[in-house]
Amino acid sequence: MKNSRALVMLTIAVLAGLAAVSFASRWLLQTSSGAVTPVAVASGDISLGQPLNPNLIRMVSWPSASVPPGAFADGKALDGRVLLTSLAPGEPVLESKLAPQGTKGGLSAVIGAGHRAITVRVNDVVGVAGFALPGNYVDVIVNTQEAGKADAQQSISKIVLEKILVLAVAQQVSRDDTAPKVVNAVTLEVTPEQAEKLDLARSVGTLSLVLRNQVDKQTASTEGATKLSLLDMPASAPAPEPVQTVRTHYVARSAPKRNCIGVLSGVTGSVECF
Template sequence: MKNGRAFVMLGVAGLAGLAAVVFASRWLVQTSSSAVTPVVVAAGDVSLGEPLNTNLIHTVSWPTGSIPPGTFTDAKSLEGRVVLTSLARGEPVLEAKLAPVGTKGGLSAVIGAGNRAITVRVNDVVGVAGFALPGNYVDVIVNTQEPGKSDAQQSISKIVLEKILVLAVAQQVSRDDTQPKVVNAVTLEVTPDQAEKLDLARSVGTLSLVLRNQVDKKTTDTGGATKTTLLGTPAAASAPAAAPARPVRVHYAARPAPRRDCVGVLSGVLGSVECF
């Protein structure tokens, strides 16, 4: 009797345990399926300015609570969209990293609204030994003859443009590489006014690029460097102005009257003096 009751209790406990396992597994499946969301990510490295296609992106399950804003769930909706920044493998494709719909691929896709791209010829010195890479900021210095000076010694070096974005070096636009590259041309992003200044600067003198900190937004107002300021030579002191000459007043002496001989003449009671 006692053994029969023990078997019954064991059977009930086994059934309760089995039911608990079934319900727990169902809860885990439902919870896990609702905690993830399909997100479009890069299937491989995508270069800046490259149009997206189904070979470059795919969909993965992403934890719902950690999805960044601006993601996509359908890979087909991104067909032909151009990326503004390079994407690494597995990186989510965000709307903020894409050019507007209808933009064609290439360098023109990464130029900011209202800006222009202009290319300047450089060498290993002008191009900061190849450290001016896409994504860096530079200042532009022009060395030319000082206005109004005909002497070649009166040359001047002046910063004409500040915080100019480097879009590309030669034909490379990738911003992921940090290795210096010595090239013969650098493409800069400028405003229309800056494009005019830069074109004039390279026609009147020689250009140099000055690499600057990417987060430094301060601008400086310099007067330019000349030979005089470089060597610290004081400017020639101007001779003191001569005092105006005082007018000379000429005094003329009175001319003495000529000497004459005079005699007295009596005529009756009248008398007179005659001189000759």
């Protein structure tokens, strides 16, 4: 009984080994027999938004069994196409990394459908000390006078936009360089509604950018920071409404006219009125 079971296990092991050898031999045969496909790759570093031309593309022989989906076997088909992302030397050019046919080069090629690009002026502090780079996400804070407050000292800082993509810093759109750069302008990708909100925010106050984690999608619900909340002071009670005084005018009435006569009784006298 034991010998039969051992024989069965040995047979299974031999068959599994033969199958593995067969697959390995077939793969080696394909690669060694020249089963390759021409694939267009980047000849050097290519920035996003840049139109492709024959000088930026070279053809390489790629194993047919591992050609990436969307690769190009003809470099001429890429002439004039615009990249949506940066490419490193030797990286295959894929259809998913290209803007639609007919797209012109430049920043407009990398703006998402239904979005707009708006540029805001920043400094080394507002621009997160130069760490807000293309491809990063930021929140936008506005500092302005609190609504309904006549006192100019009653200001408020509030996050008005969240998870906004940085398209470019100054005129740079490359996302490969991670070194901080202090610039005077940052271009952000926003929806039309966000563009209106951002334009109003910069007209009524000062803007600041807050760098956030690229994979953080949570929305922060805040009430904004005021001078009272900053100093942890209780809000002042509303002033009581003034009491309206009702003035009543009294008209003086003259006493009714009375007739009086003198009365003499013995040695005493009196006055009687009626």
